[in-house]
Amino acid sequence: MTRSVCRIAIPALAAALLCSGCSSLKMPEPWVKPYERNHLADPIMSFKRDPIDAAYVGHVRDVRESARGADGGGGGGCGCN
Amino acid sequence: MAALLVINAPPLLAAVLPEERADAMYHRYEGGGVTVDGPSVLVRKNIADTVSINANYYVDYVSSASIDVVTQASPQGYTEDRTQKSIGVDYLYDRTLMTVNYINSDENDYTADTYTADISQDFFGDLTTVSLGFSYGDDTIRKNRDASFKQSAERYSYRIGVSQIITSKLLVALSWENIADDGYLKSPYRSDYFLDTATNQRVAAEDSYPTTRDSDAFALRAMYYLPYRAALKGEYKHYTDDWDISADAFDLAYTHPLPKGWILDVHTRYYKQDKAYFYYDLLPYANAFDFHARDKELSTFNSTTFGIAVSYEFGSDLFGEKGSAFFDKGSINFAWDRIQFDYDDFRDVRVKTTPGTEPLYSFDADVIRFYLSVWY
DSSP, X not given: OXXXXXXXXXXXXXXXXXXXXXXXSOOOOOSSOGGGOTTTTSTTSOTTSSHHHHHHHHHHHHHHOSOOOOSSSOOOOOOOO | OOXXXXXXXXXXXXXXXXXXXXXXXXXXXXXXXXXXXXEEEEEEXXXXXXXXXXXXXXXXXXXXXXXXXXXXXXXXXXXXXXXXXXXXXXXXXXXXXXXXXXXXXXXXXXXXXXXXXXXXXXXTTTTEEEEEEEEEEEEEEEETTEEEEEEEEEEEEEEEEEEEEOSSSEEEEEEEEEEEEEEOOSOTTOEEEEEETTTTEEEEEEOBOOSEEEEEEEEEEEEEEETTTEEEEEEEEEEEETTOOEEEEEEEEEEEEOGGGEEEEEEEEEEEEEOOTTBOSSBSSTTOSSSBBOOGGGSOEEEEEEEEXXXXXXXXXHHOTTOOSSOSEEEEEEEEEEEEEEEEEEEOTTSOSSTTOSOEEEEEEEEEEEEEEEEO
16 A cells, blocks of 8 residues: 555656746756757657657567566556467 | 557657647568557647647457467467557646546457556756656456456556757657556466476476566667768667566667658667576476466567668648648658567477477567558
């Protein structure tokens, strides 16, 4: 029970801190100006240019590898034939 | 049975709603006696300027005569379907993007419901994006030809990510995810082997898994814009869990636009893992340990991937900035990955010889995707 409470409370607290902190933080001057970000905005500059493809490839790996998570999305899995 | 596939990913640049687009894909995996193919359709549409909804329909048609199936369950193999449906909503408020998803995966012997919630926030002049996420999964496991068999498993996932614009051409992202499982974590069809010393033969026996698992994965990704409009991407991922599995993955990708709307992608990936503490290719005797299993996904192995993808974009020059009456642009895409799996302690027991001396197992797999995308 304690474990479950912690598992829900910790991310909820983190999310609350994230939201409350954003308005009080003093934003530093961005060293890459918005008008200098045209290269970063290019569609080729994306880790997952096509979400439907990235999700499928992640699924193929999840089924056959033990390593799971940290792929930029949610997770789930089971042993598979 | 199959792991869930998850469509959503946190944004890497300033908080914006995802693109309005629709994708229709045919996917196919073939290797190791297994063929899995089927369609996937993903549609995303905005409501006003602050809400985006998405829905995905995905099917796996599985035809399996894998080494696990032919040596343990059914020499003739089996066929089954898996259907996955998901729906999600993104809500953008100033520099904060909130996302919730519901995913249902259904097979004749496995049902999984997953609920996800993510939030991301831009900081420091939109140079930094911090993401937090949580998922809860509720699985029900059944067994064919055994109506009384019913087990369950719960899955909790916690993740955090930071992406950082370093220069006008370099983006770096860090992510960490903890996943905790609780319940029935094995396949009801698989077994392992112990050595019958009287006959010097392998004898199949029911395997035994722990009922909890706790894992951590850490990933570092970087992407660099090359001077001639091309992109170089690298990724390193490290994984550990309390089953003593440790894994590392390295991925290097290169994206090269070609004239007249063509884009070429190539990538290579190397993955290696060490076995779970209760993995045994051959137990010395029956019930030698409390926990024991022989799933090759728990063994020591490595895989090497080479992949190529070609994309052709159409419509943007034809229809101009305003697009056509129905869509702005589209693309046709083909991707092919060849993966080679080499196992270090999983033996090919189809070869009849002295137990424990069978050749080590290896196989190649081809992963193909063909899909059409339109933006509107």
